[in-house]
Amino acid sequence: MTMLPATPSQTIGPFYGYALPFARGGDMASDAHPEAVTVHGYVLDGEGAPIPDALLEFWQPAPDGSLTGAPGSLRTDPTTGVLLGRDHTGFTGFGRVPTDADGHYALRTLTPPAVGKSAPYLSVCLFARGLLHHLYTRVYFPEHEAAQAADPLLAALPPRRRATLVARGQGPRSYRFDVRIQGGDGDGADAETVFLAFPLG
Amino acid sequence: MRTQEVPVSSEPPAETQSDIDAEIEALRKAAAARGLSHPDRDYPPYRSSILRHPRAAPVEITDPEAAELSGPVFGAGDVTALDADLTRRHRGEPLGERITVSGRVLDRAGRPIRGQLVEIWQANASGRYAHQRDQHPAPLDPNFTGVGRCLTDDHGRYQFTTIKPGPYPWRNHLNAWRPAHIHFSLFGAAFTQRLITQMYFPGDPLFGYDPILQSVTDEAARARLVAGYEHGRSVPEYSMAYTWDIVLDGPRATLFERPEAEEERR
Ligand SMILES: [Fe+2]
Numbered sequence: 505m506t507m508l509p510a511t512p513s514q515t516i517g518p519f520y521g522y523a524l525p526f527a528r529g530g531d532m533a534s535d536a537h538p539e540a541v542t543v544h545g546y547v548l549d550g551e552g553a554p555i556p557d558a559l560l561e562f563w564q565p566a567p568d569g570s571l572t573g574a575p576g577s578l579r580t581d582p583t584t585g586v587l588l589g590r591d592h593t594g595f596t597g598f599g600r601v602p603t604d605a606d607g608h609y610a611l612r613t614l615t616p617p618a619v620g621k622s623a624p625y626l627s628v629c630l631f632a633r634g635l636l637h638h639l640y641t642r643v644y645f646p647e648h649e650a651a652q653a654a655d656p657l658l659a660a661l662p663p664r665r666r667a668t669l670v671a672r673g674q675g676p677r678s679y680r681f682d683v684r685i686q687g688g689d690g691d692g693a694d695a696e697t698v699f700l701a702f703p704l705g
Numbered sequence: 706m707r708t709q710e711v712p713v714s715s716e717p718p719a720e721t722q723s724d725i726d727a728e729i730e731a732l733r734k735a736a737a738a739r740g741l742s743h744p745d746r747d748y749p750p751y752r753s754s755i756l757r758h759p760r761a762a763p764v765e766i767t768d769p770e771a772a773e774l775s776g777p778v779f780g781a782g783d784v785t786a787l788d789a790d791l792t793r794r795h796r797g798e799p800l801g802e803r804i805t806v807s808g809r810v811l812d813r814a815g816r817p818i819r820g821q822l823v824e825i826w827q828a829n830a831s832g833r834y835a836h837q838r839d840q841h842p843a844p845l846d847p848n849f850t851g852v853g854r855c856l857t858d859d860h861g862r863y864q865f866t867t868i869k870p871g872p873y874p875w876r877n878h879l880n881a882w883r884p885a886h887i888h889f890s891l892f893g894a895a896f897t898q899r900l901i902t903q904m905y906f907p908g909d910p911l912f913g914y915d916p917i918l919q920s921v922t923d924e925a926a927r928a929r930l931v932a933g934y935e936h937g938r939s940v941p942e943y944s945m946a947y948t949w950d951i952v953l954d955g956p957r958a959t960l961f962e963r964p965e966a967e968e969e970r971r
Contacts, residue, residue, distance in 0.1 A: 507813045508952045510742045511929050512921040514903040515751075517888065519834040523826030523852040524890060550756035563777055563896045571772055575780025578822075578854075582785050585794070598777035620770025627773050629899050634753030636744040636920050638901060640763075640773065656768050685757050701763035702773060702897040704813075704954045 510704075513637040518557050520631075521602060525559070526578050528589030530601035532562065532613035537592075541677045543643055544610035547603050547632065550686030552694060554607020558632035560683075562599035562643075564616040564625075571619065573597040615645060623651035623658065625669075630683060640700040643681045644670045661698060668697045720878040722914055725750050729919045736922035742929075744920035751916040752877050776896035779822040779856060789855040791827075791867040799849035801830025801868030803944040806932065809861040810891055812898065812955040817861025824854045824890040825865060832871030832885075841873050866944060872911055884911035884918060891951060898953040905931045906947065 516524075533540040547558040565571050577596040579588045590596055601609045616624045626643040644652060652658045658666050671679035687696025728750040736745070746758035766773070792799055806825075810818040828834050828851060831843035835850045853865045872885050886903040893899070905918065912918055912927075921927045929952075938946030 508811060508815055509926065509929065510813060510954045511900065511902055511951045512926050513743045513900060514888075514917060514920075514930070515753075516901050517903075519828075519836040519839060520826060520888065521838075522834075522836050522850070523888070524824060553756075555757070561899070563772065563775075565772060571775035573776065573778040575778055575783055577777065578779065578783040580783060580785050580788065585785050585787055596777065616772075619772050620768060622768065622770070625772070627896055629896065631901055632757055634751070634755075634757035636746050636748055636751065636754055636758075636917075638899060639746075639759065640897075657764065657766060661764070686759055687761075696759055696761055698761075699759050699763045700766050700773075702766050702771070704897070 515633060515636050516559060516631040516638075518633040520559060521557075525600060525602045526587040526589055529577070530599055530609070530611045531590070531592075532564075532596070532599040532611065534592040535612065537614065539614055540612050541615055541679060542610060542612050543626065543671060543679045543681050544608065545671075545680050545682040546607045547609065547630070548607065548682060548684045552684075554603070555632055555685070556603055556605050556607050558603045558607070558609075558630060558635075558683075560601050560603070560609050560611075561629040561631075562601075562611055562613070563627040563629070564597055564613065565619055566595045566597055567614055567617065569617045569619065571597070618648075618651060621654065621656055623648040623655040628683070630685075632685070635685070639685070640702070641683060641697055642669055642700065643679075645679065646670055646673050657700075664695050665698050668695055718876055718878045718881070722878060722880050725878045725881075725916055726914070729916060733919070733922050740923050740926075742921070742923070742926045744922070748916070748920040751920055754920075773896040776892060776894060776898070779820070779892070781856070783822065784854050784856055789853055789863075789865050791825075791849070791851060791853045791865065793866075794850055795848040797848040799829065799846050799868050801846075801849075801871075803866070804869050804947055805864060805866050805938065805940070805944050806887065806904070806947045806949060807862065807864035807938070808948050808950040810857050810863060810893075810951045810953065811861055812893060812953055814955060817859070818857055818891075818893050818898075818953065819859050819861060821857050821892045821894075822854060822890075823857060823863045825852070825867075825887050827851045827867065827870040827887040828873055828885075830868050830871050832873035843871070843873070869906065872909070877916060882911050882914065884909040884915050889951065891953060893953040893955070895955075898955060900951070900953055902951075903930065904949050907931055907934055
């Protein structure tokens with residue numbers, strides 16, 4: 505079969521802010537949900553400076569483990585055209601959050617169930633001004649240490665690299681996860697986040 | 706002063722267009738044999754990429770059960786019909802050349818991406834975004850915001866009505882200008898197929914000077930970012946038609962499962 509050549513990526517640029525973010529984009533779960541957790545952190549550049557114009561997207565299985573997703577993340581008012589955002593009657597599996605002026609983002613969601621041989625994780629797609637092609641990474645949770653020892657991705661990484669993919673617990677139902685787009689040369693505290701590639705046709 | 710690339714300083718950028726041209730040429734030669742579709746994330750002629758690209762190679766995921774092999778879905782409630790017409794979002798008509806932009810979203814096997822979200826954003830006819838951080842001294846248009854979205858139909862088709870955006874200056878180097886473009890955001894069947902890119906207009910004299918477009922070092926790949934003008938689709942006395950098909954990367958796992966895929970190709 506002859507494969508069509510792909511359309512190249514281009515940077516998201518600085519001006520997506522009035523186009524892509526939508527109301528409650530980072531609230532994959534409702535505030536009121538008793539099991540809702542917060543995942544938050546900074547997106548940092550090669551000098552450790554926060555990036556105020558990044559956009560993070562999240563994808564995860566529903567609580568029942570299904571990966572079909574559900575519509576309704578944006579939910580547009582048909583009368584006014586205003587984006588209302590999700591109504592939390594279902595779980596869409598999709599979240600989108602821009603970083604703020606401090607380079608900080610916050611997501612509210614439900615801890616995902618495990619899929620396959622992996623420990624539970626959130627899939628992350630990162631866009632930013634200056635980034636010519638988006639990056640994929642994952643957020644794992646500190647509670648799942650045993651499952652992570654058998655996780656096909658984590659088990660193959662040296663400890664310091666692995667640590668960049670595991671959020672740190674920060675009080676009840678809150679996790680800190682920073683994304684360092686470019687790290688120092690060593691495996692120190694400024695280690696670059698592990699990014700992922702998928703075999704493409 | 707435009708704050709896009711140098712948020713604080715009011716000093717003009719030190720490098721000139723010919724400095725950037727030389728860097729673009731050197732990298733084009735170095736990449737010539739590779740024929741890559743996507744830009745290298747490390748592309749110093751685009752100055753903002755210097756501190757915003759990873760140094761380590763990405764880690765390959767070969768797990769056939771990876772969550773990223775599925776992806777978000779959207780439905781009729783996520784868009785309204787009006788969202789695809791950027792010229793009718795305000796009381797009056799926007800200034801500029803009214804155009805339609807249409808095409809298909811396909812995977813690499815030529816299969817249509819059906820019912821998926823397409824989002825666009827763009828500058829107005831004067832080259833200014835309705836964004837607080839855009840300080841380019843060109844007029845805002847009270848009748849144009851520059852945001853659109855739609856779902857693809859059963860053949861993977863999308864269509865927008867808008868105005869042709871203007872080129873605009875930025876501060877990558879002295880006398881840097883972006884060719885006119887529309888930003889596109891696309892979803893496929895899998896999260897791995899996610900794409901954000903920019904569509905350009907045929908014959909723009911700024912192509913060769915623009916490090917963002919030139920970050921795609923393969924000439925044939927760059928050409929895939931340029932829309933075609935299709936006179937037969939223009940609406941007499943109303944709008945001019947540009948067409949642009951988009952091909953998303955496909956996860957290998959989805960590529961061989963449906964033999965009828967060939968029939969979907971034009
Ligand atoms: Fe732009």
